[in-house]
Amino acid sequence: MGKRSVIPFGPQHPVLPEPVHLDLAVEDEKVVKAIPQIGFIHRGLEKLTETHDYQNYVYVAERICGICSFGHSLGYCETIEQMMDVDVPMRAQKIRVMLHEISRIQSHLLWLGLTADAFGFESLFMHVWRLRENVLDIFEMTTGGRVILSINKVGGLVRDISDDVLSQVESKLVSLKDEYQQIEKTFLSNSSVKSRTVGVGVISHDQAENLGMVGPFARASHVNNDVRCLGIGGYRLLSDFVPILDTTGDCYGRIRVRCKEVVQSIDIALEMIRSLSSGSVSVDVKGPIPDGAQAVNLLEQPRGECFYYSLGNGTQYLERMRMRTPSSENLAGMVAALQGCDLADVNMIILTIDPCISCTER
Amino acid sequence: MSKPSKSPWVIHYDASSCNGCDIEVLSALTPGFDLERFGVINTGDPKHADVFLVTGGVNTQNISVIQQIYDQMLEPKVVIACGACACSGGVFHSCYNLIGGVDKAIPVDVYVPGCAVHPTQLIDGFIKGLEILDKKAALMSSKKKNKQISQSSGVQAIPSPEAAEHKENSLNQETPVQKEETKRGA
Numbered sequence: 001m002g003k004r005s006v007i008p009f010g011p012q013h014p015v016l017p018e019p020v021h022l023d024l025a026v027e028d029e030k031v032v033k034a035i036p037q038i039g040f041i042h043r044g045l046e047k048l049t050e051t052h053d054y055q056n057y058v059y060v061a062e063r064i065c066g067i068c069s070f071g072h073s074l075g076y077c078e079t080i081e082q083m084m085d086v087d088v089p090m091r092a093q094k095i096r097v098m099l100h101e102i103s104r105i106q107s108h109l110l111w112l113g114l115t116a117d118a119f120g121f122e123s124l125f126m127h128v129w130r131l132r133e134n135v136l137d138i139f140e141m142t143t144g145g146r147v148i149l150s151i152n153k154v155g156g157l158v159r160d161i162s163d164d165v166l167s168q169v170e171s172k173l174v175s176l177k178d179e180y181q182q183i184e185k186t187f188l189s190n191s192s193v194k195s196r197t198v199g200v201g202v203i204s205h206d207q208a209e210n211l212g213m214v215g216p217f218a219r220a221s222h223v224n225n226d227v228r229c230l231g232i233g234g235y236r237l238l239s240d241f242v243p244i245l246d247t248t249g250d251c252y253g254r255i256r257v258r259c260k261e262v263v264q265s266i267d268i269a270l271e272m273i274r275s276l277s278s279g280s281v282s283v284d285v286k287g288p289i290p291d292g293a294q295a296v297n298l299l300e301q302p303r304g305e306c307f308y309y310s311l312g313n314g315t316q317y318l319e320r321m322r323m324r325t326p327s328s329e330n331l332a333g334m335v336a337a338l339q340g341c342d343l344a345d346v347n348m349i350i351l352t353i354d355p356c357i358s359c360t361e362r
Numbered sequence: 363m364s365k366p367s368k369s370p371w372v373i374h375y376d377a378s379s380c381n382g383c384d385i386e387v388l389s390a391l392t393p394g395f396d397l398e399r400f401g402v403i404n405t406g407d408p409k410h411a412d413v414f415l416v417t418g419g420v421n422t423q424n425i426s427v428i429q430q431i432y433d434q435m436l437e438p439k440v441v442i443a444c445g446a447c448a449c450s451g452g453v454f455h456s457c458y459n460l461i462g463g464v465d466k467a468i469p470v471d472v473y474v475p476g477c478a479v480h481p482t483q484l485i486d487g488f489i490k491g492l493e494i495l496d497k498k499a500a501l502m503s504s505k506k507k508n509k510q511i512s513q514s515s516g517v518q519a520i521p522s523p524e525a526a527e528h529k530e531n532s533l534n535q536e537t538p539v540q541k542e543e544t545k546r547g548a
């Protein structure tokens with residue numbers, strides 16, 4: 001056995017879009033232990049509830065993370081709506097589900113691109129990001145923003161989307177599906193992709209359950225934890241929803257799960273657009289939050305289950321807002337997957353877990 | 363602007379941003395906006411980079427990382443603060459863990475506002491940054507020329523290493539009291 005040495009990894013590293021620091025203890029070329037260190041992007045957003053009232057906090061909530069920005073504003077609004085017993089109009093709920101699914105497409109495409117970059121497939125990376133631009137165009141068309149959409153508010157949506165625009169979105173999604181399926185083929189059957197990913201960073205079913213992993217990371221190990229199955233909020237409107245699972249538990253499995261989820265999300269978004277009925281998109285919510293009112297909400301973010309808890313204190317300001325984000329739960333799984341892997345596979349494994357450090361640290 | 367004199371390479375670091383600006387920086391580099399057509403390449407090595415793109419504000423833990431990356435970059439270099447957070451702290455300005463904009467850590471040349479910054483804005487800011495980069499490069503080469511001229515003509519505008527050494531020796535010969543004074547002065 002070789003001498004043990006420690007290699008620092010990050011916070012500034014070419015494969016990492018976000019800063020996380022890992023101390024990798026290696027023996028020869030094998031990683032024996034990985035010790036993560038976080039805190040580079042901690043801002044302290046939960047405390048901002050003291051200075052922003054519950055209506056304004058939506059804009060802070062969606063800046064928890066730029067990739068799952070829409071999801072966080074949705075999760076937050078749903079939590080407050082539960083506390084205040086607000087019935088959100090049907091049209092708003094459907095548009096919310098549609099936008100959330102399109103956000104998932106955006107996030108998965110972003111991730112697929114970065115993964116292609118991590119295993120050195122530059123042209124695939126560029127192609128995926130070219131497709132992703134089409135998705136961002138949909139956002140720009142419907143909400144005016146590309147990343148931070150700012151369309152949610154407590155009680156519904158800030159503004160309606162016209163039927164004309166919606167039909168354009170529909171045709172864009174249909175053409176996106178065709179184009180995407182060609183790229184998906186490369187991801188799933190290209191031999192150089194397979195040689196980098198099959199059998200790398202395996203997490204077994206039991207391990208995934210014991211470590212409490214969430215999202216596509218766990219679904220690749222055949223743990224069904226898709227919160228969309230519970231039918232919370234707008235998701236109860238889905239006609240049938242079958243979560244995508246894989247049994248391999250390796251990097252390839254994680255790629256496969258996310259690849260299929262893109263198609264599934266396109267289908268859900270299309271279903272929502274086609275079943276939209278006219279009506280208003282928001283109800284007025286006014287007044288303070290009742291003292292002691294509490295609410296809990298779950299939302300399936302692109303990276304997995306996100307948990308929201310809030311507590312009111314009889315004023316416009318929340319007493320407590322707590323989010324438990326998917327990436328912070330997956331950190332334990334990431335450390336487990338890194339144990340015993342080759343040094344060259346480290347960036348591949350870290351990426352397939354899709355850590356979102358902004359969410360983790362808030 | 364005139365043509366950029368070289369292909370500028372960039373390094374990108376995410377200080378405490380929300381990611382929104384990060385992915386827009388990447389969008390600007392990939393098809394769609396394609397900064398790469400100006401010869402821009404995203405590199406991971408500070409020593410190869412001419413332009414430092416920072417997104418997000420500065421907090422106590424990453425301030426040293428930003429400074430370290432900045433110090434490792436070779437002159438001439440340009441720092442571009444991308445997004446409202448990097449300019450002033452943005453929505454997070456009142457967070458307890460945020461010191462402020464990037465200029466609290468390192469000198470910033472171009473501020474690009476926006477939350478999230480739009481890739482077209484970013485390209486605009488980038489072109490401004492390239493102008494500054496060219497100016498800095500011209501200043502450096504003119505300084506270098508001055509030095510060469512002055513050395514060849516025997517006039518010492520900039521003290522040569524020998525002169526500095528001489529000065530040090532003379533300092534060493536000072537009395538202890540004088541030394542104390544110079545120290546205090548420094």
Ligand code: SF4
Binds near residue numbers: 446477
């Ligand atoms: S400026 Fe806005 S989008 Fe950019 S990092 Fe800050 S909060 Fe996020």
